[in-house]
Amino acid sequence: TIITDDLSKVVNLSFEFIVVGGGTTGLAAANRLALNHSVLVVERGQNLVDNEVVNDPFAFAAGTPSPCRFSMNSTPQNSVDGTYRSLPLFYGSCLGGSSSINGMMGARPTFASMNAIEALGNPGWGWNDFLPYMQRSENFTPPNPSQIEEGANYIAAVHGYHGPVGVSFARPFVAPVLQRIAKKTTQTVFGGEVTLTPDMGDGFSGGHVSSFYYQIHFNETLHSDRRSSSAWSYLYPQAQQRTGLTVLTAHQVNSVLTSASASGNIIATGVLVEPTIGGPVIMINASREVVITAGALQSPVILQRSGIGNATFLRTIRIESVLDLPGVGANLQDHIGLYNTSFPLAPYANTTNVTGGANVLAGIVVAQPTAQDTLGLKDATALNILLRNLSTEHAVSVGGVVNSESLATQAAVIAEAYEIDRMQSFQAPLWSINQQHIVDPFIEIFYSPGSVYLQVAAHTILPLSRGTIRINTTDPSADPTVDMQFLTSEVDIHAAVAAARRISLIAATPPFSELIAENALKESGVPDVNATEEEVRKWVLETYESDIHFEGSHSMLPKELGGVVSPQLLVYGTKNLRIADASILPLSVFPHPTLGLYGVAEKAADMILQTIDTC
Numbered sequence: 001t002i003i004t005d006d007l008s009k010v011v012n013l014s015f016e017f018i019v020v021g022g023g024t025t026g027l028a029a030a031n032r033l034a035l036n037h038s039v040l041v042v043e044r045g046q047n048l049v050d051n052e053v054v055n056d057p058f059a060f061a062a063g064t065p066s067p068c069r070f071s072m073n074s075t076p077q078n079s080v081d082g083t084y085r086s087l088p089l090f091y092g093s094c095l096g097g098s099s100s101i102n103g104m105m106g107a108r109p110t111f112a113s114m115n116a117i118e119a120l121g122n123p124g125w126g127w128n129d130f131l132p133y134m135q136r137s138e139n140f141t142p143p144n145p146s147q148i149e150e151g152a153n154y155i156a157a158v159h160g161y162h163g164p165v166g167v168s169f170a171r172p173f174v175a176p177v178l179q180r181i182a183k184k185t186t187q188t189v190f191g192g193e194v195t196l197t198p199d200m201g202d203g204f205s206g207g208h209v210s211s212f213y214y215q216i217h218f219n220e221t222l223h224s225d226r227r228s229s230s231a232w233s234y235l236y237p238q239a240q241q242r243t244g245l246t247v248l249t250a251h252q253v254n255s256v257l258t259s260a261s262a263s264g265n266i267i268a269t270g271v272l273v274e275p276t277i278g279g280p281v282i283m284i285n286a287s288r289e290v291v292i293t294a295g296a297l298q299s300p301v302i303l304q305r306s307g308i309g310n311a312t313f314l315r316t317i318r319i320e321s322v323l324d325l326p327g328v329g330a331n332l333q334d335h336i337g338l339y340n341t342s343f344p345l346a347p348y349a350n351t352t353n354v355t356g357g358a359n360v361l362a363g364i365v366v367a368q369p370t371a372q373d374t375l376g377l378k379d380a381t382a383l384n385i386l387l388r389n390l391s392t393e394h395a396v397s398v399g400g401v402v403n404s405e406s407l408a409t410q411a412a413v414i415a416e417a418y419e420i421d422r423m424q425s426f427q428a429p430l431w432s433i434n435q436q437h438i439v440d441p442f443i444e445i446f447y448s449p450g451s452v453y454l455q456v457a458a459h460t461i462l463p464l465s466r467g468t469i470r471i472n473t474t475d476p477s478a479d480p481t482v483d484m485q486f487l488t489s490e491v492d493i494h495a496a497v498a499a500a501r502r503i504s505l506i507a508a509t510p511p512f513s514e515l516i517a518e519n520a521l522k523e524s525g526v527p528d529v530n531a532t533e534e535e536v537r538k539w540v541l542e543t544y545e546s547d548i549h550f551e552g553s554h555s556m557l558p559k560e561l562g563g564v565v566s567p568q569l570l571v572y573g574t575k576n577l578r579i580a581d582a583s584i585l586p587l588s589v590f591p592h593p594t595l596g597l598y599g600v601a602e603k604a605a606d607m608i609l610q611t612i613d614t615c
């Protein structure tokens, strides 16, 4: 493998594939393609291989500023009483992309949610087909006996053991007393409906609570935990070296070069590359395919600059249309997070078994209650009706979806996922112990220890608000306009309000309430357990944040519903332009995206290689 920021070392080489963006999915896909082919990865950020802040998994929670971390602002978003506020949207920009700065929480999608993706017209993307790709990427370290004793657990059959991405429980196991107490309190608060799961990644986690595992691996040489970013998984290790792979850092792709084929399909012939700090623009050719993996915030920018997108809009900024695809930059979504939820610690609770000591990791215990667990039967039924008769007017008017049918279809499959337990017409895998939980979770609650507080955060999982990403100039150094449209769907507000209510209930319920100071709930600002609907709604709108899980801006959907890529991840109307990052997900089914995204990259590489073999 060649890793260089020197363009002169690259210009005279020839490449079959160009992968745009050396982030989470980009390096994974490139590694697989480069086994037998020549591949160039172009990454806008730097190679931070020796950077301690990037490599140390505990630096993230300590809040140490990372040289790989960047942000841009969303347009002003929905806030309280008709006001608006701008929210920072974070992303990673160095080798490894966002996997080099993220919280490393290792969650997977569920059986119900992947089947919802398939039901949107995407054969081959259901849970049973998708699980092997997540396993292919994974190198799972089972918990050791002492970790098991302290509450870690796993189901051997659902994991992969020979892939490059390290997935493990932290050593030592973080804050075991808090873990126990968090699980117990969650179960009490959800009336026993949220059960202890042996493994959060079994696909059936709706209604469950367990300890989190992380994208961390144990470095034998250093004898310490290290972040298992995509760079440390698919690029740097000796076993991952590929003679066919060249990685150009500190250079950005401005646009994709295209030509028209005799059949009328567009052919991607290469890319225009420029040093990230500015400089001469160079053309680099790809003889087979261009694969875009610049992340859900940036990939649509590259397509729009290449004339691929909504032709009417592109004309307004004087870009000639190459392909009229109105879905480019639309269907953008993110979970919303409630993180303003830190409760001051009771003085006597200040032990490493509760606070985690130096080894603080975010989200040590995770709970994924279903809609029924969270809302109760009556309100869950009302939610179902709301979903099946969803008002789509707003989303269409702001361009979040290309037409009403697109959002209505998405809402219908979400409704099915929430109530799939009533229609068990499938063969459950052997490890599925409790079939009544074959239903998608509605919200996620997770506990993070701190030295002076304990946080009980929550986020929504399948939002219905839909935003847009648009460039507003042809200048490649300019950020796009990102309008997330957060909490513009009533369904999302219901979910967030329900999550906020459960957070305050947890703070008021023993044994968790005994770990925090007497006035902790009041001091935190989280609405009291007896707060009115209006008060909770106001607090949610005042305090919610982006969950930095951007997905969907080039959705894999039928073209008439605003789809941009086919189930083979080919951009509609092109012969050889693919997208393989978080932007292809039509629904935000990955509660924490990374492990699912490695599955997307593995599947993308597999489909590309199969196409070549059959040519």
Ligand SMILES: Cc1cc2nc3c(=O)[nH]c(=O)nc-3n(C[C@H](O)[C@H](O)[C@H](O)COP(=O)(O)OP(=O)(O)OC[C@H]3O[C@@H](n4cnc5c(N)ncnc54)[C@H](O)[C@@H]3O)c2cc1C
Binding pocket: 020, 021, 022, 023, 024, 025, 026, 042, 043, 044, 045, 090, 091, 092, 093, 094, 095, 096, 097, 098, 099, 101, 102, 103, 104, 105, 106, 107, 251, 252, 253, 254, 293, 294, 295, 296, 298, 299, 302, 548, 549, 550, 581, 582, 583, 592, 593, 594, 595, 597
């Ligand atoms: C702070 C933070 C915390 C998170 N916590 C978690 C967590 O705990 N668990 C979890 O599972 N997920 C988490 N996520 C989300 C997860 O990391 C992302 O969803 C995922 O990494 C996105 O992968 P991607 O391949 O789509 O994009 P990225 O990994 O962001 O990769 C995109 C790459 O493309 C490059 N690029 C962009 N534009 C260009 C261009 N024009 N030319 C060349 N290169 C370009 C970027 O520099 C970047 O390296 C978190 C994210 C953030 C930001």
